[in-house]
Amino acid sequence: MDYRSVADLNADVRRMAWDLPRDVDAVVGISRGGVLAADLLHQTTGRPVLRLDDGTLRTGSVESGATVLALTDALLDGVPESPVTEDDGVEVLTGAVYVGDGVETLPDLWVDRIATPCAFEWRALHPTRLGNACVDIDGVLCRDPTPEENDDGPRYREFLRSVEPRLIPDERVGWLVTCRLEQYRPETEQWLAEHGVEYDELVMWDLPNKAARDEQGGHGEYKAEVYDRVGADIFIESSEQQAVVIAREAGKPVYCFDTNQTIPPGEAADEYGYDSYLVRFAENPRSFLRTAGRHVASKGVDTVTQTAGMFR
Structure with missing residues (x-):
């Protein structure tokens, strides 16, 4: 593009x-x-x-x-x-x-x-483009949940039902694309209806629970796959780390709501410091460290020694 x-x-x-x-x-x-x-x-x-x-x-x-x-x-x-x-x-x-x-x-x-x-870039948020746009929910339409609210249980469901809106589009959105789990669709649809958010499709991550999502990681890759599959023109994403991954993997521009900038498509996204390991760590430090620990353990003591030597 x-x-x-x-x-x-x-x-x-x-x-x-x-x-x-x-x-x-x-x-x-x-x-x-x-x-x-x-x-x-x-x-x-x-x-x-x-x-x-x-x-x-x-x-x-x-x-x-x-x-x-x-x-x-x-x-x-x-x-x-x-x-x-x-x-x-x-x-x-x-x-x-x-x-x-x-x-x-x-x-x-x-x-x-x-x-x-x-x-x-200057047309990214033009209202007439939202009909062919993917829009993130948490961090754009509303704030992100706090760690205490994000318990994959009753406190999280209460967050989904009562979180205050941040930005409500004036025009109909093509695709709402979120890392919220499919099991929370009823609460999400109810909140969107209460706040007058119009959309064609709500795409949610079909995983069994938060632990499985944290273990799998790849939030940006998941959103990039949706972005590419539906053929949207623009993706409006809250997280800068995920925006870089989406732009790079989908080969299309992504508007980062947090930083108020458009990340260019494809390899040009590398200019924004794309590093797959850093992005995985930023998305979920615990999952990243568990995976890295298993990798180091599987390689044995020689790998541990070599890795430690890199930081001397």
């Missing part, structure tokens, strides 16, 4: 600034991403950014005869209709930072071709 971050957008807008015709007097963003691109272009060139009232150009916001660049962040199909027209007494140029590889009618100004499917 072709991916562009906000940093990429900023760099490519600066490239557009180099080729911006001198007679462009002002810029208007014709999409949400276009407004961001227009503001970035203003920082580089000083060209004023025109604002719209109900989708139309404000009367008197630009002089008659001026040249206006109608800018969008990405043009993936046909040229979008501009709110600025020749009838406003201005000359209109069309622009896009990115142009899809299948687009035949090019805008007047553009920077780079982009392969589809593609993903953009």
